[in-house]
Amino acid sequence: MDTLSTNDWWNRADNPIIDLKVERDQVVAFGIYTVSGGVLKMSAQLYPLYPEETREVRLEFQQEGEWQEIQSATVNDLGWSALFRVENWDDTANVPYRIRHGEKAMYEGLIRRNPVNKNEISIAALSCNSNQDRGMRENYVRNINHQDPDLIFFAGDQSYDHTEHTAAWLKFGLQFRETFRNRPAISIPDDHDIGQGNLWGENGKKSVVKGSNDGGYTYHPEYVQMVERCQTAHLPDPYDPTPIEQGIGVYYTNLSWGGVDFAILEDRKFKSGPNGKIPQQGPRPDHIRNPEYDPASIDLPGLTLLGERQLTFLEDWGQQNPEQLKVVLSQTGFCGGAHIHGKKDNRLHADLDSNGWPQTGRNKALRLIKAAKAVHIAGDQHLATVIQQGVDEFGDGPWSFVVPAIVNDYYSRWWWPEDEKAGPNPNTNTSLPWTGDYLDGFGNKISMMAYVNPESQSAGGGYGLTRLNKKEGTATFECWARDADVTQANAQQFEGWPITVAME
Template sequence: MKRRSFLKSVPTVAVASQILPAQDAKPPFGAEFPSLDSQTTGTWWAPRAVAAPKANPGGKGKAKGKGKGNAGPIVDLNVPRDQVVCFAIYTHERGVLKVSAQLFPLKPAEAREARLEIKRGDAWQEVARAEVLYPGWDAHFRVEGWDNTQTAPYRVRHGEKAMFEGTIRRDPIEKDEIVIANMSCNSARTKGGRPEIVNRLLQQDPDLLFFAGDQTYHHTEHTAGWIEFGLQFRDVMRDRPTICIPDDHDVGHGNLWGENGKRSTIPGDADGGYRYPVEYVNQVQRQQSWHLPDAVDPAPADRGITVYFTRMRVGGIDFAILEDRKFKSGPAGKIPQMGPRPDHINDEKYDPKAIDLPGLQLLGERQMKFMRDWTQDWSGAQLKCVLSATAFCGAVHLHGSPDNRLLADLDCNGWPQTGRNEALREIRRARATHLCGDQHLAVTLKHGIDEFGDGPYGFTSPALVNTIYGRWWHPKDEKPGPNAVAGSPLPWTGDFKDGLGNRMSIMAYANPEDIQDEKKRADGYGLARFNKKTGQVTFECWPRFSDGSQFPGWPITVNTDDNDGRKPTAWLPEIIVEGAERPVIQVIAESNGEVLYTIRAKSSRFQPPVYAEGSYTVKIGKDKPDAQTLAGLKATDKAKAGSKTVKV
């Protein structure tokens, strides 16, 4: 396919002979928001006046909504008509292939239908047709009965000549190592391609791509911004499954507390909810996330805002995909304000418990139920990993500039603390690793819940392009914490509490050296290499402009078993399982019914550790703990515990 620069201006020649359909002739999101997606709707090909961007320091949605759009075209939208299929992304899970295609805007005489073809042998076979939706210009294909043991070329077609080609990879279940690329925060202030990142990713050949959010910062022009993102990354996305979740900037926010879908009404949106119309939010989510496996609980949130939290298995790694902004409470009006704005705290004497109040939500009960179910279902899984937009702590000191120190930022998932700890306990129950983005600062750490180090490992990716709101890890006393990483090239590792009182053990961080110099502002991305044979995961952190070296402090290799960092105080009898080489073992405290953990054992023999004296129930099965139950097992010394044999 012939490539064109996507940095040129939209041609200024109007097509006067074409008549726009009536449904396209008015602002698609209502008169209150005429600028939403204005570059790709209406008579998008016609010349138009360019308005200067309006100042909007408070982030009030109404003011931005009533503006006249961005100050100039984001990308060249009026492409040759044999190039109107811009890119495609896909996943497949349990026999269902889902493909989303993004088209450039179509003209009135052009068919609003796209076709998906799969190559079987030497012949192309059409397997699905889909409407090209407006606004958005996206098309979506669902193919049942997909054979994930086979690799197959695909192409999305429009009309006679336009097409986008790629490869549907088979599930790499036979590989010992599964690699996921961890990426976020693709600043729009640096135009053009991302060849340094894409070319290295093509060489590293990850099995899965994870874009954790802020794929575009064009708040009111998502379709044009999404097309820009696709042009930047399509050469690596076309040939491997891609998980993509929108975050705050994708839906037009500086920060987002979705509060189950309500509408935000104050500057900065800290009251909770969404600034822009439901239809716009749903379009963003559809364009970025429709191709994910079906939502596990698809009922919409309030006002009809769609949901997409789900699970996906690749090569034996089971990923829980969260919407960590959608159900989170907004702070304004719910907690005492202790800073210049409702979500910022600078009072070093404040009590963190004063803002961790009953009724505040983080993931919300629907997602917590999903997490509880997910941790106990090991079908097709050997290791588990949780994916979310942002981190479950505030591992940042300096915000926006090196002279702006902030004690606590409620935009991170370290608040509310009770919800944070509940989420981490569920992650710990499956000994899962956590990957995320959003913070514009690469950090690898070990979470602490009740004690330092008793929680799972987390890896926050650096910003792909870090021109918007840089951040730094820089303790005020410039001293390492207890248990600092031995031999680290970094000065401030070890045990710390964030400004919300959350425990965290910092293992590595990648501070910008000079935020004004694009080669020193810590742009980059992460890789996580899951080794199913050893049970280890290796975190890699790559600068955008790398000389072949990673950021100082990486790579870091850890054991996934240590995602549960609690120290055993007693043991149950060794479980010898007949009929399963790697059974699933669940341990439940009989005193209160708490599930301590549900894991896939490394062999048919497993001696369960526990963390207090008492009686326990152990459940065993092949993929779920549903085949055998042993109740009333007493915790004791490891050498005295004995053994139990069960068949599954």
């Protein structure tokens, strides 16, 4: 595991992910930070170090025109990251920072003032990077910095390299660091980041089945801990830090920024694996191909989605800061939003990797999100959608925006109803043919408002931008193609966007 970045890494042959043998004045690759509740947390990410090099990194702030060292931290040789934590942070001013290693290595950026006085707070959201496209992400960097969101959210699969997280995470940093050098960023790992095709975490148990559909984690817990440390250590402190099985940690928490309260979920860490727990309805335990099956037959007692710990967190979070708009951030959506997976002839009736299952757990989560008057932003699906969830009736649940994949020309998904008909109450503001009220493959009620199939611009690849209007109490979802140039006056979003919804 992580062989490119451990042991005598300098003796490894060149690899297709990234050149790890950088000049020593470049060993600080990037920093990533959040500010919330008067606490600044910043992770420093380094390239692998030689045995004789110091493991100390230093954090400096520019104060009254002079650089002052504030803290030092120790680099962990597993993952090559270090964490700074500064209490009693004054978030009313912009503060330049730099991370230093040795005499010459340095990374500089800006810790932004809290935009609490702005009426509109915006958050960019991205998901699903690719190991099939190692190029830089210049279009994303240009567009996001031009739109200048207050916060950026990476919803998972920043790495698709399974056994080489450190190298892939460094590559991700090179691709996107100019988007988070000068603004706070949330990143959460998903299944590919921790080396699995799919993840049903089941409270941290050890998975012993190929494909991990028995639930749990395939790889060594120290590898999982390393991934989570690199990607999430800079998040606000977890709501309840009690580790799960195998000593794996948790990071679910909330972040208050700009007068908006963001809940950050781990929607797969406690989720039950399907293998051996429900009747199998296809060649794989997690793929249902029998359209005649009874959805109730797989929604069984004892199955878990978010788990009681996170449900308690969501309930508490929904009741706190009632004056603030609320947003839930997670890895994937809470329904089955795709009919076709990978290629046109691979139609699935239901995919248990989605959070449409188990239905009882899904409905518990949605009721709490709705009670908080929150909207939901997620990634993972390689299919951008805006859906109003339904629990008891169509339209009685929260709005959900699943953003596109960063790169979407290697494993695409389609929203393609088999009868090729619009549902009741279609969206009349778009030319998209298949909008309206539907039941997903689990019998969940969903109202499809917009979707981006891979025949679209950039093969459906792109990113999302959500604008939260505090005065009006609305969220506007924007969806931009990878090859769009938002600096041009004639730039167009994907068909169906933007969509503005009331947060109520």
